[in-house]
Amino acid sequence: MASTAKRLLEQLSRPGPHDVLRGDLALVGLPGVVFTPRAGLNLPAVAFGHGWLQPPGRYHGLLRHLASWGIVAAAPATHRGPLPSHRLFAADLRSTLDLVTTLRLGPDGISVDPTKLGLAGHSVGGGAAVLAAASNDTDNARQVKAVATVAAAQTMPPATTAARSVTAAGLHLAGEEDLLAPAAGNAEAISKEWAGPAQLRMISKMTHLGVTEGTHWSQLLLQGKPQYTAQRRVRALFTAFFLTTLAGDDTYRKLLDTDFRAARIEYDNRAALTNA
Template identity: 60%
Template sequence: MARTAKKAPSAKNAFEELSRRGPHDVLHGDLALIGLPGLVCTPRSGLGLPAVAFGHGWLQPPRRYLGLLRHLASWGIVVAAPGTQRGVFASHRLYAADLRTALDVCVGVRLGEGEISVDAKRLGVAGHAMGGGCAVLAASEDKRIRSVATLAAAETMPSAFETASRVEVPGLHIAAGRDLLTPPVANAEPIARAWGGPVQLRTVKKASHLGFTEGRHWTQLVLHGKPEYATQRVTKALITAFFLRTLVGDRRGEALLSADIGGSHIDHKHSRGALTAA
């Protein structure tokens, strides 16, 4: 009798699955214990895991992204979020270097109780606003990085717009449709259009600039927006699908990466290769 091929999950089913917590128990701790201020979230155990360095937005503490960091860790991804360059006059160049250092820590240090290791061939970077622009800078300098995801990415100095053309790995750029601080047309869109590799630009239509963050913080008095559950949910699903596909080769979220779903729509894509290439 012929074996029936397993049907791939629909975009809706993939969204429902990947927006929920994954199968792994999660540990989180302080990067300062190993020399770099910030947070690290990991699965409880696992060898040869993928790792992502996550960059915070301007003036934001890493704890405002803890839900996203823990979510990725629950799906088997080590995430390190350096808490440096949080002042008004943050250095984008130095913060990009700190993202690369965070990856060095993930690769070079046995995390947890020695039961967690990272594969140096499975590294990614991500970030919100300033951290997104710095993720682009980091990827242009570090050839170990296999994929890049940004949330409401902001222009940096040196320019993320100009640097994007030198990044040839897959990129997923998620913009906020109601963002008054880093509007998509002036920030995420130029990065996506200049991207040197396969890329997708998405807009979460009802999201504000701070919709990707969690909890209360004084910057809500001076920056645009506030935490938004719907924005965070679609972000978790999309970024999880993207990094599982590009760093691990896991296709369960592939339909999600090709669909308008969860209040988000695809604005631009090109494939010099494929967005989902491992």
């Protein structure tokens, strides 16, 4: 790995410079959680979709990490049953962006810039994030600029079909040892159908639940368990991606442009679209 990219990976895998506040979305009518920097105006914001059967609590570390780097991060706690509606889950992700954009956040009036919105998700939450991003065409007031997924799962309607209309920047991470959402069946197909600039990376040794935190009964049904190293890599790449695409900070672009063994690039169409 190039020395600059290695330094950025290590830097972004650690908490950022901001103190973090936590809030409850249920107070405004939508079950879920929101993490924000202690202060800031016109901040970028990301709505995160949980994986199948997973509570948002299994991603609090990731959400808190994004907030520590100046990004408002919120996750709805809806559609957690065995038969979730992917379409309605996607709508809840859009609603989450509406809430954090229009409501007063924090005691000092933290605000979100409606032109700096992103979506993210794990497993079915990643697929739902793709569905939510595809509705950009019908939601001119809340245009999503960036989408990041990890171990994205197929949805109904299909996330692969929805990806054909997503012009936002995309970062898709897949686990090298993920048996439930293998890259060849999900993340790769979504990446190659992506209408906008997209990159697919393979996270070394990561299983399906590697990005989750703590313990949960669903580990008896699903493959894998929390993996600290995988979590650090996902946090660093998500942070670099959203700071670059939403905050307009090119400080961390080198990390996104560098291919390295721990998160090797499997597909990248960004240069082709830039030169088109």
